Every structure is written in C-alpha cells, then in structure tokens.
Amino acid sequence: MLFSNLEDKIDWLEKELNDSSDIASRMIEKGGDKLGLVFIKSMIDNLLFIEGVYEPLLLCENKLNVDVLTEIIKSADVNKISLKESVEKILMGNVVIIFEKDEQCLAIDIQKYPARIPSEPPTSAVLQGPREGFTEDIKTNITLIRRRFYNKNLILKDVFVGKYSNTRVVLAFLKGVADKKLVKEIESKLQKIDIDGIIDSHYIIKFLEKNPDSLFKQVGSVEKPDIIAAKILEGRVAILVDGSPIVLTLPFLFFEEIQASNDYYNSHIYSSFIRVVRLLSILISVIVPGAYIAMRVFHQNIIPIKFLVTITNTTRGLPFTPFLEMLFISLLFQILYEVSLRLPSYLGLATSIVGALILGDTGVKAGLISPPGVIVIALAKIALYTVPEQAYQLTVLQYLFLIVGGSIGMIGIVGLMIYLVVYLSSIDSYGCPYLAPFAPRVKSDLKDGVIMGTTKQMKTRPKSFKNHNLKRQK
C-alpha cells in the first residue's frame, strides 16, 4: 500500500473500520513531523491516554519517529506493527500511532473496559482457602494464574476463535508436565473451530468434546484460580476464553466433580467423609425417586410393614397414579427452581411462600399429592445441589430413573445403572478413561478418589491420563 500523506493513511484506516462512529483520530504536527493517533474511544483508558501518550508526544523536543516514541511513551506494551496490522490492534483497544514518513506504526495497549474485580464465585464458595474467582477479563484471569506459578515453564498459547468476534482463547499448561500431544490436539481442535463468534467458554465446549451429543460433561469448568493451578500442576491443560469467568480444563474425568477445593484445605479424614456424603447425595438424588415409585408400584412386599402402613394411609384417595403423582411433584419443584433462578431477588421470598406453603402444603391438604411423595422429591432435589456443577445432568437422570422405575420397577433401575456405567466406561476423554480411577482402577490415583490421602501421600501426579513427569514430591 502506498500513501502520499498521513491523511490518506488515516482515511484508509477509517474506511477499513467502516467509518464506525466510535473511532477517533487525532493529528499532531511538530517540527515538520506529522503523526496521527487512531483508537476506539470506548475501549481505551482516557487518563492513561492523556498522561502516557498524548502529553509525552506534545512535550517531546526530539524528532517524532518510531524509535524516539518507543522510548518516551509511558506504557509497558508498545509494539511496532504494519499499517495493515493496525486495524486488528485498534479493534482490540490499542492506540495506533501512524507516521507520515514511516511505513511502520506503533500500537500502544492501554485497553480499558468495565470489568469486575475478582470475587468469590457463587457455585464454589469455600469456608477456608482462597476466595478469589475468575472474572470476564482474560488479562485478570491470566494474572490470577501467573501469580501462582513464578516459573518459566508455565506456557500460555494464544488462539483466536470466531470469524466476527475474533475472541482470544488462551491455553495454559506446564511445560515438561502436560502431555505435548494433548496440547497439540487441543490447539488444533481450537484452530479448526469455524464459528461466527464466541461469547462464552461454553461455546467451545462442544467443539472440544469427543461425544458432543452426550448428556455427560466431558470438559471441566472451573471458576477459581486455585483449582486451575492445582489442575495445571496435575498435568492438565487450562483453556481461558476472553469474556468468560469459566476456565475449561482437559482431560476431564467423571469423578472430578465430587472433588471440591475445600477438600484440600481440611483434614483428609473429614474431606473423605464429605466426599462419601457427596457421592451418596448423587445416588439419593438420582435413584431414590425412581426406587420409591418402583416399590410403590411393583414391590410393595419389600417395604417394611410400618412404612407401608404410613404410605398406604397417606396415599389413599389420591386422584393420580403413583407415577403421575411423583412426576407432578417433581415438575412442580423444577418449575419453582427455574422461577427462583430468574426472578428478581426481592420476589424470592414470595416464591418460597407460594412454593412451599401454597403449592406443597395445600396440595397435600387438598389430597392431590401425598406427604411421602413430597419428602422423597424434596430430598432428591436438595441432594442434587451437593454437586452443583452436575445438577443439570443429574436432573435428567432423575427423570429417567423415575420413568424406568415407574414402568418396569427395580430391574429397570438396576438395568439403567448398568447401562449408564457401560456407557460412561466407553467414553474417552483425550485418551483417558472417563471413569478412572475406578474403572479401570488406577491404584495410585485412588488417594485422591473418594477416600483421600494426605497431601504428603500424593507423591505422584495422576496416572489416569498421560503426564511427562509423574513425580510430585520425594
């Protein structure tokens, strides 16, 4: 591209940027040197622009060329670029300085936009341990990870995804620990994504999953930097997406979700107990409604007589069949849950009153639903949220077990359990069996399974997936 003067260059740039209304340009002429500044008004830090860029330019007594300006501009991030590259830089919130007599330009990164400060994520609250969480700003997120690794082996790799959004996606891993093939595979999968835009990290999950139609989550999603640091240390690869507070991890195993960061900050005995409780909660939430309905419809003879009497007395005269009754209560809870998620907080109390008192209590008194049914569903729905990250998939499973239990009884429940385990056993997360370390059993990884060992006992990195360096401590 050949331009005779600075105005032509600025005109070309503005045209490239489609004469968007938030594009600003300034021209400075000093001692015969002419230069222009082009930027997006809403994307830069005004104070930094005036103090760090504009004032030094006005006060400069030397010739205004690329080398001099690189020295005098008060910013850590000044890069020499071509005029063609400047379009992308401007869109990313850089101020670009264009020289009349020089082909090169300068890009100064003083990007600023409204961003949250790191705060405790609502789904990963802890009693002890770090409380900071990731934000929507990728730079903040990178800093949060970086300051946990003062080591040159923490590698960050940039990939830009999205035809229009051109979103920055960063892969973070430990060189010499993470499997090189895994990093390459993830990188190539990201590069192959052909989509118009990436709004959140969840957009790319389906491109990374090997069984995208599966109900089960195959990519880890974390909101806390301490958890990500621990996962990177284990040899996993973290994927940060600009604009998302959720950082993805790979490979991902099914039992990762029963691990919480709190477990590592408490006594391992207590943590083991809590993990058992979590596992039991998953089983209760998924199986209990189905088992209850199976017993009521098919296997009344196995219910202890005292319970049977209570159930019979409370269910007498109900208009619904046992299966429809359970389905009705379950759907009622689901509706209330969805409403409470989306209602403004000041209406939350009203929803609770309507849900618990009017619908629940009055429903029982009116003889539409039975108290045992309400108790079973309430227990199952509460138990669901001991592992909030898996709540959505467990909800679907809950309904599946309810339908199977109501249709063919206990044999259906056992059969569905086996079907699910066979299915999960066939899933492979980037070369790692999904149900590891339990199926197949990886003995050394069981120390961080359900029954935890102490940090001192965890001498090796997980063997469930490939690592270059297994040793963690002597």
Added chain:
Amino acid sequence: MIKTISVRQTAIIISILLFANKILVLPSLLYEVSKADGFFIILFLLSLEFLILLMFLRLKSLYPSTSFYDILKLKFGTFLAKFFYILLAIYFFYKIMLLFNICYMYFHVQVYIDASYYIFIFAFLVIINSSVLRGIRPIARSIEFFYGFILFCLIFCIALSIANFDKFPIFFDSKLVNFFDGSFRHLFCFGDMLILLVLIDKVDSNNLLKSKSILYFFTSAVIILSVYFMFYSIFDYTAFLHKNAISDIITFSYRFIDLGRLDIIAVIIIMFLAFFQLCLYAYAFIECFIKIFSKLSVVYSMVVFDLLFIFIVFTSLIDYLVAIKIGVSIIPYLSIFLYFLLPLFCIFVKRGGNDDRFF
C-alpha cells in the same frame, strides 16, 4: 489393534462368572440328589472349574495374542474350528436361556409377583444389546466398577445368615454313587470359564494374570461354599423346598424382622450378576457367531441373537423346566467335551509347521 482388558478386569470377570447359576437354585437341586453332601459336589465341581481356568492360563501363556478360533484353526483346520465354534455358540446360548429362566423365576417369586414376562425380556435385551455393541472393554470396566459393591453385599448376606445358624449340616448322609451322579448331572451349572477361551486374545498378557486369576477365583469359590454351608445348615431337611438359596438364607432371619425384607440385598445383587453374566455370555455368543459367519457384522449378529432369543422366549421353547431338563440330560455330555477335551487338545495336540509350543 484389539482393545484389551486388564489383568484385574479379567480376574474380576472370572470371579463374577463363577457365581452364575450356582447360588440360587443349584443348592436345592443338589440337596435332592445327595442331601447335605451337595456341599462336596459343589467343592468337586468348583475344582473342575478351576482346572478349566488353569487350562485357559496355560493356553494364554502358549498363545499370548492369538484368538481361540485361530488356535483351533492351527490345530484342527478351518472346518473343525468352525464346528467347535458352533458347539460353543450353542452352549453359550443355552447358558443364556438357563440363566434368564432361573433369574426370571427368582425375580417373579421374590419381587415381581404380578409383573409380566415381557418386562424381563425388555430389560435384559436392552442392556445386553447396548453393552455387547459397545464391546468387551466397557463391559469389563463396568463389572470392575460394581465388583466391590457386589462382593460386599454377598459377604453381607452371608454375615446376616449367621444369625440363623444354630447347627452344622449333616454330612456323609448319602451314598457315594449319588455324589458322582449329582456331579455329572449338574455339570450344566458350571463351565463358565469357557468364556475366557473366547476372550483369550482380548486379555492383557501380564505376569500377574495367573496369580490374580487364581486369587479372585478362590475368593468367589469361598463365598459360594459359604452360601452352601449356611444353606444346608439353616434349612437342613427342608433344603429341597428352598429354591433361592442366597435369598432364603436371609429371608428367614427372624432377628431382623423389624428391618423389613433384607433379602432385597440379595435380589439387587442377583440383578447385577444376571445382567453382567448375560452380557458376557451374549458377547461370547456373538464372538462365536462372527467367527462362524465371517461376513456378518456385530450389529447383524446381534439382530440374529435378538430374534432367536425372542422367538424361543415367546414360544416357550426353552422355559425354566425345559432348561433344567436339557441341562441334566444333554449338556453334561457336551460339557465334558467343551470343558476339558477341547482345551486339552489345544494344549497337547501339535499340528502345523509353525506350532511348536506345547508341553
């Protein structure tokens, strides 16, 4: 590349297969023949089963990555290899029908009094199909996943039955001829280790295979013997009336009557065992079928299996009584050939220029 199953998974499969058809109806059938000396029959038959396991281990060490079909082809030629595989397929299909009918009778009596036959056909076929089509590796991993739970529950059942124990069984109360007669006629409940021969090339070659297989075999054998011992102790002269041994030894536990029917634990465990054993037998059947009709894919073979299964079940061609009748009349003769002679031939017969691996 063949996806192999680990040594531990193989050992667990051995352990799970050993329970097939042995802890429900067999104790009472054996009592009818030789009273409490049925305990010695099971001991003897388990020893024979152990022999099959040893032969499998020997074959595995001789031919670490060769399929059983290829071994047979090497020793006897293609025609005979196919013929033996037809016999194996018939045998595995019979085992499926036997197991299905025994389990159906058991569940029907215990927890599905008013339920239709179709529930069982539907449940079993769906799981068998989905599992077999996914391959042996997911099946083996699933069995490994539930193994601890299954073992714990079985031990728990035996522990509960101790509450009903008050005297030792009366041994040596029947004639020696009954012992041999009972052993021969009830061979149909054994021979589960034959599946291993079909899986031989899919098992990981490892030095620990022998020790682990034997260890898991003995674990299961001890549990089975404990069930027989408790059963004959608790029921004594009425043992022949109790057709569901593992359930009955805890059902009549009057000390726990307030807790409701504890035999639900046994019911759930038998459900797990039945599903897994049927999946393994179906997998072995499909493997044989594919070798016999080499142009058929797994999916088509599965369809053939389903149609055959549905036809036989719906026409009641092989129901519970017929399955037992075939078991005590025809199957023992087939068993002697398949359990012992066929593996022995494979170990000892030398044929073909490349085959110099024998004792």
